Amino acid sequence: MFNNGNFKDHAETIDIGRERIKKAINDFKKKTLNVLGLIFLIIILFNSFYILNEGNESVIFRFDKAVRVEKTSGIKFKIPIIEKVKTVNVQEQNVIEYGFRTKKAGNEFSSASYERNKEEEEVIVEAVGDNSSLILIDVVAKYKVENPINFLTKVDDLEGTIRIAFEETVREIIPSYTVDEVLKIKKEEIGRKIRNNLQEKLEKYEAGVYLVSTKIQNAYLLEKVNAAREEIEKANQYKKSKEEESQKYENSVIPRANAEANKILEEAKGYKAETIADARAETAEYNAIYDEYIKNPSVTKEKYYIQTMKKFIENNNIIIDGTENGSIHKFFNIDENAIKKEIIN
C-alpha cells in the first residue's frame, strides 16, 4: 500500500505533529503554572496586610495560637496563610438587659419598645427578718472588651454566661435591702454593688470584659401592692391636714381667750377705779359737811333737815291720816299690806 519512501515521509509528519502537540502542552503547562504562581503571589500579597480601624484591637493567631495583640490603628502586616487575624471593637459599649428586652430601639420617628421578662423581673427583697417581699426590677449593664485574647478564647457563650452571672448577682444583692431602699433611696448604691460583684465574677471566668456601669433602670411593685402604697401617700396627706387643722384651731382659740381675759382684767380695773372714786366722792361730800357740822352740830343738822323736808314736800304728795282707825287707805282704795310689801321690796 505504501512504498517505502511515502511511509517514511508520513512517519516524519506524525513525529513532527507529536512534537508540536508536546510543545503546545508544555507551553500550556508553563503558562498555567505562571498564572497560578501569579495568582498565588497576589493572594499572598493581599493576605500579608490588613487595616486596623480606630477603636479596634486585633489578635493575631499563628497556627491558632494567640501570639500578639495590635492596639494602634493603621496598616498592619502579618505572615500570610499561617497567621490569622480576629478584630475586636474595644470602644463599643455592649448592653445586657435584665428584667426586660428592647424589642425595637428608638429613633427620631418613634420611641423604643420593650418586652418585660416576668421571670427575671420578680426578685425577692427584704429576705432578712422573715419579712420577705417581692419587687419587680429592671437593670442595665454596659461592658467593653478589655482583654481581646480572653474575650475571644476563654468563655464558650460569653453573653449567656454574663447573663447568668448578672441574674445571680442581682438576686444576691437585692434581698439585703428593704422595699423602699430599692424603690428609691439606695438605687445608686445597689447599682454599684451589682457592678462590683459582677465584675469580680467575670474576672474569675477570665472573660476579658470590663463593666462600665450597672444601673437600676426601673423598680416597682406588683400592681395591687403599688395601689396600696399609693394610698399611704393619701394617708400622709390626711395626717398632715389634721395637724394643720389643729394649728388653725389654736390660732383662733388662744387669741380669743387672751382677748377675753384682757377684757375681764380691764373690767376689774374699771370697777376698781369706779369703786374708789365713788368712795372718795362720797367721803369728800361727807367730809365737807362734817367740817361744818363739827363747828355747830345742832344748827347744821337742823338746817340740813329743813332744806331736805322743803324739797320733799315740794316734790311729793303728803297725806296726813287723821282718822282714828287708819281707814284713810280705804278712802284711797289702797291695800295697806300691798303698800307695806312694796316698801319692803
Next chain:
Amino acid sequence: MSKNIFKVLLLVIFIIITFGLFTVGEDEVAVVKTAGKITKIVINESDYSTVKEKLADKDINISTNKGLNFKIPIVQTLKKYSDRFKTYISNEEQVDVSNSRKIDIKMYAQYRIVNPEQYSMSLDSKRKTNIIMDNDVYPVVIQAVNELNFEEVFDSEKINKAIDIRLKELNEKIFDNHGILIEDIGIYRKQFPPRIVSSIEEKMVQKYNKEIEKKKAEGDSFYKLKVAEIDREEKEIISKAIEEAAITKANADAEAMKIYRESLGRDLNLYKFLQRMKTYKKMNDTTIFLDSTNEFIEYINGY
C-alpha cells in the same frame, strides 16, 4: 531519575503537611492516640502541674505547646476539645429549706476540660457531661440549700460557704473521673413558688394597709390631743384672768371701805342722817301717808 525523587519528596511533604501537622488553638486542648493508645496530650500551661500529678504513673507526653504540632500521619489520630468555660444550667426545682419553707431555684455550674485524656475516655461529649452535672453537681447544691433556712439562702456568704464545702470534694471526684474542673457553681435564680406569690402580694398589701390606718389614727389622735390642750389653755387663761379680776375688785372694795372707814368713822350717826336726807331728796311724785304721831307733823305745824 532526580525528577522522580523530587516528585516522591513532594508527595511525602504533602502527606506530612496534610496528615502530620496539626494546630491546637488558644482555646483548645488535644489528645493524640497512637494505634488507639493515648500517647500525647496538649493542655493549658496553667493546668500543667495538676494534670502531671494525675498522670504521674502513665506514659503520656504532656505538652503545653499550643499552636503548630506534629503527629505521625495515619498512625497517630487527633481529637481536640474546647477548653473554654462552659455553662451547665439546671431545670427549675422546688426545694425545701430547713425552716420548712419552699423556694424555687435554678442552678448553674461553670466548668472546663482540664485533662483531655480522662475526658476523652470518660465523657467525650457535651451530652454525657450534662448527665454528670445532673447526677453529681446538681444534688450538691440541693443539699446545701436543704441545710440552710430561708434567710440564709439569701445570705451570699452562707450559701457560698455551704456550697464551697461540698465543691472541693466534688471537684476532686469529677476531675479524677472525668478530667473536668468546676470553676464556679451557684444558684442564679431564687424565687417564691408561683402559688405563694399571691399570698406574698396579699401580705405586702396588708402591711401597707396597716401603715395607712396607723397614719390616719396618728392624725386623728394628734388632732384630739392638740384640741384638748388648746381648750385647757383657753380655760387656764380665762380662769387666771377671773382670779386676777376678783382680787382686783376685792382690793378695790377693801380700799373703798378703808376710805369710808377713815372718813365716816368720825361720826357714823351724821352719815346715817345725811343718807336719810338724801333718800328724801331723791323722792319725787310719791304719795306719802303720815299718821298724826309722825314727828314730821311737828315740822308742818311749825314747831
